[in-house]
Amino acid sequence: MSTELVDxxxxxxxxxxxxxxxxFAKTNLESCKSxxxxxxxxxxMFFQNSSKTCFLFNDLGSFTRPSSTSGFDAFIKVKAGGIGSGGGSNGGKGFPFGAIISIALGTVFAILALLFVAFRCYKRRGRGFQESHGDSSEDDMFLENLSGMPMRFTYKELQTATNDFSVKLGQGGFGSVYQGVLPDGTRLAVKKLEGIGQGKKEFRAExxxxxxxxxxxLVRLRGFCAEGSHRMLAYEFMANGSLDKWIFRRRDKDQEGEFLLDWRTRFDIAVGTAKGLAYLHQDCDVKIIHCDIKPENVLLDGNFLAKVSDFGLAKLMTREQSHVFTTMRGxxxxxxxxxxxxxxxxxxSDVYSYGMLLLEIISGRKNFVASETSEKSHFPSYAFKMMEEGKLGEIFDSxxxxxxxxxxxxxxxKVALWCIQEDMHVRPSMTKVVQMLEGICPVPKPPTSSPLTARLYSGIFKSISEGGTSSGQSDCNSDVYQSAVRLSGPR
Incomplete structure (x- = not known):
């Protein structure tokens, strides 16, 4: 087949x-064409006259048309007589080469545009898979390095155990909790972590x-699931749920008796919770700070045995560490x-939270209630005042x-008021708290509430009396300031 070079x-x-x-270098145009x-x-072929260099190409891709001359003389090999034959005004070059180049460039750009759109769609579809796959691989490596792990369930096993997550027990930190039953009859509470970010951190912490x-x-973790994007924690089932529903007044007064705990049971719950925290602080290989002690995180079994739960915000400390800086959580x-x-x-810091919890167990009310009179709105301050006046009965649940x-x-x-002292060094250890509650050692009269505590809540009392809330750190209301808002940060 005869060919020719088109300029x-x-x-x-x-x-x-x-x-x-x-x-080729140091050559001329005719030698390059030859x-x-x-x-x-x-x-x-492309020939650059300024450098006398010749470029031959066996494969062709996309040509471009620069705004100025390229500096190269370009020649394309075609079939002889296949383009522009017939002796037009262009002589030996008789063909509309500019039109051919325009069509070729347009076709190339169209193909590139289609490829770009297809790539974007692929990335959008695959992003979720890639993220979940990456998280799964990362968690697998994390879990392989742990010793003494509980049972690992598949997603299908927990989906079957919970009847496709049909019975919701409540909303826990970072996810919903569902009731489940294993084939052997063991009842579970399955927390289905929602989203990534903090949920992933809570999963690893738990x-x-x-x-x-x-x-x-301490509530027992029966097993977990780490499969694809699914992260679930399977706990032992606690038949009586969380403590908050048993000690706080219900709006439906007709059913209030069903949710009212007697003093003996409340005291046993307080002691049990203290023992769980003392174990975390003193008896584990590493010191564990729970960081989120509240009634919602104290669970009760069928016999009202108290167990501390929800370790998603916990902080670990070595035995040599006396304190640690970390982001706000709780x-x-x-x-x-x-x-x-x-x-x-x-x-x-856990001791303080326990003291606030103990006051709520004793009083049967939230520590901050805006609907109360200003004197009782912040109950800890009121409790200190009643202790000074010798009216401890006013603190007890009416x-x-x-x-x-x-x-x-x-x-x-008195133990509760010792625990909520402003100076952390004055607060007793949880081991000491257990000893005082069980009567092993005496409980001296605690110091009165500190001036700082009074200043912290003076803005709250003022906002209540004015029928509104103040700005800044004192900006809180009955819905926010109690226990509805969790403040958590990366570990």
């Missing part, structure tokens, strides 16, 4: 010219912390002053019958 002029460039090595003509594989420890007053209304003032925290001979009432009140 494309100096308005055409080729992307490979920016990095390809010259086929080399391409005699080479069966050559499809195009598996690594609670999965390796066992105590009578729930408003139970946070120790050091959280708010950005001081280092320690296990004494829905219960107070036995003035029961020393456990005054003991619990």
């Amino acid at each position: 494309a002029g100096d308005q055409l460039s080729y992307f490979a010219l920016s990095f390809a090595q010259p086929s 080399s391409c003509t005699s080479n069966c594989s050559c499809l195009a 598996v690594s912390i609670i999965g390796s420890i066992h105590h009578h007053h 729930t408003r209304g139970y946070l120790a002053p050091e959280w708010i003032t950005n001081y280092a925290i320690s296990e004494k 829905k219960l019958n107070l036995d003035k001979e029961d020393e456990r009432v005054s003991t619990a009140i």
Whole structure:
């Protein structure tokens, strides 16, 4: 087959010219053309007159048309007489080459546009899979390095156990909790973590912390699921749910009796919770700060045995560490002053939260209730005042019958007020709290509420009396300041 070189002029460039090595150097145009003509594989040639270099190309891609001359003379090999034959005004070049180039470039750009759209669609579809696959691989590596892990369930097993997540028990931290039953009849509470981010951190914290420890007053992690994008935690089922629904007054007064705990049961719950925290602080290989002690995280089994739950915000400390700096986490209304003032925290921060919890167990009410009179709105301040006036009965839940001979009432009140001292060094350890509650050691009268505590809540009282809320750190209301808002940050 006869071929010829068609002159494309100096308005055409080729992307490979920016990095390809010259086929010949120190040559001339005619020699370059002759080399391409005699080479069966050559499809195009470019000659740069300024450097006397010749470029031969066996494969062709996309041509470009620069705004100025390219500096190269371009020639394309075609079938002899196949283009522009017939002796038009262009002579030997008689063909509409500009039109051919325009069509070729338009076709190339159209193909590139289609490829770009297809790529975007693929990335959009695959993003979720890639994220979940990446998280899954990362979690698999994390889990492989853990010892003493609980059972690992498949997603299908927990989906079957929960009857496709049909019975919702409640809303926990970072996910919903569903009732489940294993084939052997074991009842479970399955927390289905929602989303990534904090949910992923909670998953790792729960598996690594609670999965390796066992105590009578800590909720037991039966197993977990880490499959694709699914992250679930399977706990032992606690028949009586969380403590908050048993100690706080219900709006439906007709059913209030069903949810009212007697003082003996409440006291046992307080002692059990204290024992669980003492174990975390003193008896584990590493010191564990729970960071989110509140009634919602104290669960009760069928016999009202208290167990601490929800370790998603927990912080680990070595035995050599006395305190640690970390981002704010926990729930408003139970946070120790050091959280708010950005001081280092320690296990004494849990002690403060426990003291706030104990006051709520004793009083049967939230520690902050805007509908109360200003004196009782912040109940801890009111409790300190009643202790000073010798009116401990005013702190006790009015829905219960107070036995003035029961020393456990005054003991619990004084222990609670010791726990919520502003100075963390004054607060007792949880081991000491257990000893005081069980009567092993005496409970001295605690110091009165600090001036700082009064200042912290003076803005709250003022906003209540004015019928509104103030701005800044004192900006809180009955719905927000109690326990509805969790403040958590990366670990």
